[in-house]
Amino acid sequence: QSALTQPASVSGSPGQSITISCTGTSSDVGGYNYVSWYQQHPGKAPKLMIYDVSYRPSGVSNRFSGSKSGNTASLTISGLQAEDEANYYCSSYTSISTVVFGGGTKLTI
Amino acid sequence: EVQLVESGGGLVQPGRSLRISCAASGFTFDEYAMYWVRQAPGKGLEWVTGSSWNSGTIGYADSVKGRFTISRDNAKNSLYLQMNSLRPEDTALYYCAKDATTGDSGSYSFDYWGQGTLVTVSS
Numbered sequence: 001q002s003a004l005t006q007p008a009s010v011s012g013s014p015g016q017s018i019t020i021s022c023t024g025t026s027s028d029v030g031g032y033n034y035v036s037w038y039q040q041h042p043g044k045a046p047k048l049m050i051y052d053v054s055y056r057p058s059g060v061s062n063r064f065s066g067s068k069s070g071n072t073a074s075l076t077i078s079g080l081q082a083e084d085e086a087n088y089y090c091s092s093y094t095s096i097s098t099v100v101f102g103g104g105t106k107l108t109i
Numbered sequence: 110e111v112q113l114v115e116s117g118g119g120l121v122q123p124g125r126s127l128r129i130s131c132a133a134s135g136f137t138f139d140e141y142a143m144y145w146v147r148q149a150p151g152k153g154l155e156w157v158t159g160s161s162w163n164s165g166t167i168g169y170a171d172s173v174k175g176r177f178t179i180s181r182d183n184a185k186n187s188l189y190l191q192m193n194s195l196r197p198e199d200t201a202l203y204y205c206a207k208d209a210t211t212g213d214s215g216s217y218s219f220d221y222w223g224q225g226t227l228v229t230v231s232s
Contacts, residue, residue: 003153036218038154045225046146046154051209051218089154093217097168099144099156 004102011108017078022090030071034093111135118226131188131205139183142208142215147201
């Protein structure tokens, strides 16, 4: 159950777009469409931003989008805003009926 | 309004046991898979365990398999985590989380989280 691989940090300016990658294997990201993305501000519980690779829960801004190609999933945030500064985690269902998270990416605006 | 409220955390010595609970409200508890996710101080998220709506499908992370047991009481809208043989590396904030979709296995995504209960394992 190795953690999914995410960049430790990314940065962008207000109004720009950024993409965070999440790399796994054919036993997790590549094998299932059960990839999710979470936003976590310091001291707060995580918030679901994307589920099932590309679906947004009700209330999540359409500036957030998800995709997947092979064993790598991606979260794109367009029109960056100051409140987007947070830690972002990906997760995936695995072939052994568990869930694995990525190590997290700190987004700096 | 969906609410998940964890309780039962605290300071425990290595090798001892602890049971934490999660009280759920604001949704039909017995229609959703439920999970425990933990976060060590200053670290990332780690999935611990999950249970389908009827406890028919249960999974554990390798790090806790054989030591932790998840259970649920649908009549009481409650989720539990029995933690035995605790280790210092189990020190973390333990979150209860709800699956985003209904169904036998859900979507393995977590749309509501509690505020967590802190478990500290130290002598």
